[in-house]
Amino acid sequence: MGGVRSQPGPGWSRRGLSRRDFLRYGGAGLAGATLLGACSSAEREAYTGHIGPAFSGSETVSKNTVVFTFGPDTSGNLVKMIDKFNKTNGKGITVSYREMPADSGQYFDKLRTEFQAGTGTVDVMGGDVIWPTQLAANGWIADLSDLFTDELQAEYLDAPIQANTYKGKIYGVPWFTDAGMLYYRKDLLQKAGKQPPETWDEVISISREIVGNGDAGYGLTFQGAEYEGGVCNGLEYIWNAGGDVLDPQDLSKVVIESDAATSGLELERRLVAEGTAPLSTVVYKEQEAHTAFLGGDYVFCRNWPYMYGLAADPALSSIKPGQVGISPIPVQESADQSFSALGGWNFFISETSTKKEEAWEFVKFMSQDSTQISFAINASLLPTKKKIYEMKDVLKKQPAVELAKEVTQNSRPRPVHPFYSDMSLVMAEGFNENLKGEASPGGTVTELADELERITNIGESVFNVGG
Amino acid sequence: MSVAAEAGRAQTTERAGPWSRVTREFTDPEKRTAYIMILPVLLVILLIAAWPIVYAVYLSFLRILPTVREFVGVDNYSALFTDHTFYQGLLNTTLFTVVSVVLEFALGLGIALVLNRGFVGQGALRAIAIVPWAFPTVVSGIMWRLMYQDQIGIFSYWAEQLGIISGPVLASEGSILVGAILSDVWKTTPFVALLLLAGLQVIPADVYEASRVDGATPWQQFTRITLPLLKPAILVALLFRTLDAWRVYDLFWVMSDRQLESLSTYVFKFVRISQVNLSVGNAAAVFVFLSSLLIAFLFIRFLGTRAQEA
Numbered sequence: 083m084g085g086v087r088s089q090p091g092p093g094w095s096r097r098g099l100s101r102r103d104f105l106r107y108g109g110a111g112l113a114g115a116t117l118l119g120a121c122s123s124a125e126r127e128a129y130t131g132h133i134g135p136a137f138s139g140s141e142t143v144s145k146n147t148v149v150f151t152f153g154p155d156t157s158g159n160l161v162k163m164i165d166k167f168n169k170t171n172g173k174g175i176t177v178s179y180r181e182m183p184a185d186s187g188q189y190f191d192k193l194r195t196e197f198q199a200g201t202g203t204v205d206v207m208g209g210d211v212i213w214p215t216q217l218a219a220n221g222w223i224a225d226l227s228d229l230f231t232d233e234l235q236a237e238y239l240d241a242p243i244q245a246n247t248y249k250g251k252i253y254g255v256p257w258f259t260d261a262g263m264l265y266y267r268k269d270l271l272q273k274a275g276k277q278p279p280e281t282w283d284e285v286i287s288i289s290r291e292i293v294g295n296g297d298a299g300y301g302l303t304f305q306g307a308e309y310e311g312g313v314c315n316g317l318e319y320i321w322n323a324g325g326d327v328l329d330p331q332d333l334s335k336v337v338i339e340s341d342a343a344t345s346g347l348e349l350e351r352r353l354v355a356e357g358t359a360p361l362s363t364v365v366y367k368e369q370e371a372h373t374a375f376l377g378g379d380y381v382f383c384r385n386w387p388y389m390y391g392l393a394a395d396p397a398l399s400s401i402k403p404g405q406v407g408i409s410p411i412p413v414q415e416s417a418d419q420s421f422s423a424l425g426g427w428n429f430f431i432s433e434t435s436t437k438k439e440e441a442w443e444f445v446k447f448m449s450q451d452s453t454q455i456s457f458a459i460n461a462s463l464l465p466t467k468k469k470i471y472e473m474k475d476v477l478k479k480q481p482a483v484e485l486a487k488e489v490t491q492n493s494r495p496r497p498v499h500p501f502y503s504d505m506s507l508v509m510a511e512g513f514n515e516n517l518k519g520e521a522s523p524g525g526t527v528t529e530l531a532d533e534l535e536r537i538t539n540i541g542e543s544v545f546n547v548g549g
Numbered sequence: 550m551s552v553a554a555e556a557g558r559a560q561t562t563e564r565a566g567p568w569s570r571v572t573r574e575f576t577d578p579e580k581r582t583a584y585i586m587i588l589p590v591l592l593v594i595l596l597i598a599a600w601p602i603v604y605a606v607y608l609s610f611l612r613i614l615p616t617v618r619e620f621v622g623v624d625n626y627s628a629l630f631t632d633h634t635f636y637q638g639l640l641n642t643t644l645f646t647v648v649s650v651v652l653e654f655a656l657g658l659g660i661a662l663v664l665n666r667g668f669v670g671q672g673a674l675r676a677i678a679i680v681p682w683a684f685p686t687v688v689s690g691i692m693w694r695l696m697y698q699d700q701i702g703i704f705s706y707w708a709e710q711l712g713i714i715s716g717p718v719l720a721s722e723g724s725i726l727v728g729a730i731l732s733d734v735w736k737t738t739p740f741v742a743l744l745l746l747a748g749l750q751v752i753p754a755d756v757y758e759a760s761r762v763d764g765a766t767p768w769q770q771f772t773r774i775t776l777p778l779l780k781p782a783i784l785v786a787l788l789f790r791t792l793d794a795w796r797v798y799d800l801f802w803v804m805s806d807r808q809l810e811s812l813s814t815y816v817f818k819f820v821r822i823s824q825v826n827l828s829v830g831n832a833a834a835v836f837v838f839l840s841s842l843l844i845a846f847l848f849i850r851f852l853g854t855r856a857q858e859a
């Protein structure tokens with residue numbers, strides 16, 4: 083293309099479509115097709131076939147090798163534990179660790195692709211707490227009810243067990259847990275002569291007072307961006323006002339359109355609109371929130387347990403752990419119960435795995451008290467077994483465990499539904515629009531009820547979720 | 550074969566209808582050989598380009614769920630055209646495309662005209678001008694996002710000092726869109742400038758000399774000589790930029806941290822993340838493809854033909 087044609091041949095101009103034009107249209111068409119090709123499911127189906135073999139080729143999969151997938155091992159404790167298992171299991175089982183993306187969404191996408199293609203080389207997975215129903219409904223992970231008996235389940239916190247249960251069967255063993263909590267500045271509250279707040283109104287009034295005294299720039303910071311964390315925050319406002327999204331008794335029923343849910347979202351919006359939290363909260367994720375709080379300019383911060391560990395690092399934090407207190411997420415009225423969004427990771431066994439027994443040996447090893455304690459102390463991961471929260475020597479070595487005790491007991495799973503990722507998409511958008519003031523709280527719950535119902539209806543027709 | 554003979558034959562075929570023209574194409578042994586020789590390439594193109602498109606169109610008429618696969622006609626399209634998120638994406642993409650391409654073209658043309666004049670350091674300046682374009686979009690997206698960020702962003706800091714904006718830039722979709730347009734203009738203006746510069750350099754100097762002898766003013770030279778002769782280069786630049794902007798994906802996702810919707814992010818969300826909207830996402834992909842084709846067609850129709858007449 084390009085350049086002025088110096089001598090247009092007479093033959094050219096008489097034909098309908100010149101060669102040059104043909105190339106141009108063809109090129110433009112190809113340009114358009116590139117996008118289509120990159121996105122269409124045709125391509126998805128075409129390339130999934132390569133993923134399995136490409137991976138297994140790089141691994142030495144012998145008869146007794148169990149493949150375990152998980153995100154990057156940032157603390158180094160995982161590799162240590164796997165080595166220990168490989169040396170001590172006495173049954174000749176070798177676990178090979180395949181690193182997956184740190185981003186939970188990308189990791190899930192990868193697993194889903196592999197399962198859809200049916201080329202599974204994965205035996206055990208360390209997976210997010212929102213996955214079990216999505217994986218189980220498609221028949222990709224094994225029902226563990228016979229191995230992980232009710233008796234064993236009773237040793238664990240309730241919420242993670244609930245999240246791993248789909249249609250009365252258990253599909254995962256909780257590994258470590260996570261829960262939203264309210265961090266507060268102990269020193270500033272003491273100076274103002276205040277107790278840690280139990281209701282949001284107290285958060286607002288304490289913030290106003292301390293900011294008014296000039297001891298802090300802002301009252302509260304939390305995660306308000308349009309993403310999974312924003313969904314967790316929004317759900318906490320709804321739960322702590324007494325509302326819910328799906329009926330816990332019947333997952334095919336959407337109950338978000340209620341006064342309680344509306345007032346929960348109204349409060350979240352008020353916090354930003356009235357300046358308790360800055361306007362920029364609507365784009366904040368965990369990192370922005372902890373940067374803000376650890377910078378020392380805030381009184382309160384809603385975040386996950388990991389932030390407590392950061393406070394001990396002077397390079398990241400201008401406040402010290404001693405200045406930080408932790409309490410459960412505040413409620414709307416003092417009669418309401420406090421709930422925290424449940425996070426955390428679990429072990430699943432692939433349905434197509436030919437080494438389920440070996441895989442279960444590994445899961446058993448990873449779920450021992452001593453292994454959970456090792457992860458708690460060396461990697462700051464919160465245990466899922468109740469009794470560890472009572473062990474004095476563990477609490478001494480890892481104070482975060484004691485601080486988190488109350489919130490982990492009050493944690494609640496996000497909607498346990500096979501199409502949770504779709505629900506998350508619409509809730510993330512709805513909660514964020516409400517927080518920005520682009521939609522009214524009432525309008526938000528009405529629209530969410532509509533969209534969630536569409537998803538539960540599909541869930542009903544495909545998986546018969548309601549049972 | 551002589552020009553006259555070919556012209557005469559074209560005339561006869563027009564009278565005899567299009568079909569005999571096709572048969573005539575294949576009776577000419579020389580042409581037949583040519584067709585046979587390009588046949589393998591045509592087959593490859595059909596396989597890698599046409600087939601996925603046809604398949605995607607086919608999928609857009611199905612309802613696909615983990616256990617369901619049924620024909621539903623145009624249901625996916627009616628779901629698409631009643632979804633307000635889709636219109637948000639369409640609006641953002643349209644605004645982004647029109648504004649960024651107009652700005653890039655105006656600035657790019659100016660820069661190309663300046664760079665086309667001989668001056669000391671011309672080569673170095675050309676190299677420097679292209680630097681922003683060499684950045685991967687994701688990198689420049691993160692860079693610009695950090696500049697707009699409210700905690701550490703220099704842009705936010707100055708904007709607040711000067712009182713231009715009141716709230717955080719990244720908190721409203723409108724201001725992110727403006728930010729995205731600015732960073733795209735920063736990044737791809739050099740690309741447009743370079744394409745236009747190449748076009749300027751093939752315009753022979755004697756044309757300008759002749760016009761000067763005839764007493765043309767610099768403005769007349771620009772509108773009567775430079776612009777018409779630059780038309781093919783303008784077509785290429787605008788076509789590339791428009792189609793590129795129309796498919797915008799990476800810049801939006803990185804700069805807005807997945808908040809700003811474009812047609813392509815819409816497709817991605819539906820096809821890759823959602824489990825229940827795959828088919829609607831496919832319908833959206835088909836829409837993107839057809840609209841790109843239409844844009845390409847319009848550009849070639851209105852800019853291309855006149856360039857040939859000139």
